[in-house]
Amino acid sequence: MGIQFKDVSFMYQGIKENYDALSHINLNIEENGEFIAIIGHTGSGKSTLVQHMNALLLPTSGKVNVLGQELPPQKKEKINHLRQKVGLVFQFPEYQLFEETILKDIMFGPKNFKSTEEEAMEKAKKAATIVGIDPELYEQSPFRISGGQMRRVAVAGILAMEPKILVLDEPTRGLDPKGRKDLMKIFKDLHEIEHKSIVLISHDMDIVSEYAKRVIVMDQGEIVFDGKKEELFEHPDFDKFHLELPTSLKILKHLEKEIGLPYEPKYDFKSLLSYLKEVDYE
Ligand SMILES: Nc1ncnc2c1ncn2[C@@H]1O[C@H](COP(=O)(O)OP(=O)(O)OP(=O)(O)O)[C@@H](O)[C@H]1O
């Protein structure tokens, strides 16, 4: 079933003027097996787009279908359950922590979606284990742990609802390199082991190139590219997207230019290193 957008436009209604944040979006996201990165300059409509995926925003025109349910034109119909099915982790999700203890905070989502206290606790503990929050921390205040841990607690709060699709709005922003890597490993495992579809907004091209399979590029409310990452980074008109190349590809292009090393795209540092070790050149 997945998520489909058909000719979707969205306008923010301001007091003085309206703003067209999305125009004529067509998109199809499978329920399983996708790892999609959404990239594009600030203000290009990425967050607005993903907020349609769990019915936080409703389209001004066009149709959005989420897991078999078409979003209504107004918030009159019951659509809250879609927030459980499509888990959205906001930018800086730790700002939304509020309970007295870490465990209670993670339990909030499942309880809200009608799990009993025991069920919610079980789901919360499972989610805490996935994100690597130690049981010793369960009864601590979520405000007394490190930024990286707070981020993981917030992610656990979404995972505890057992969403079918996970949508992440710049999940690694503001984290140090280790925090970034640890968090991306969690998403990678959810994708590879549970085959969950992941939609990830990111400005970090190294993360996009290492983890995503498919990339959607947004520009001024429109999708200007949607395809495999290999197609994007090897696109003959890559420059017209005004995007940075990932570091591994920059290094390879540089080495080709400076010392004639044969260019072969590698999308993460590990495969770059093994290529450099093995490549045969004079
Ligand atoms: N609540 C709002 N009211 C009015 N305009 C808004 C609102 N939220 C966003 N916008 C405008 O809509 C456009 C798209 O915003 P959006 O937040 O979706 O962009 P983005 O691609 O996520 O940017 P960023 O990379 O900075 O997070 C921007 O021009 C923004 O100023």
Ligand SMILES: [Mg+2]
């Ligand atoms: Mg945004």
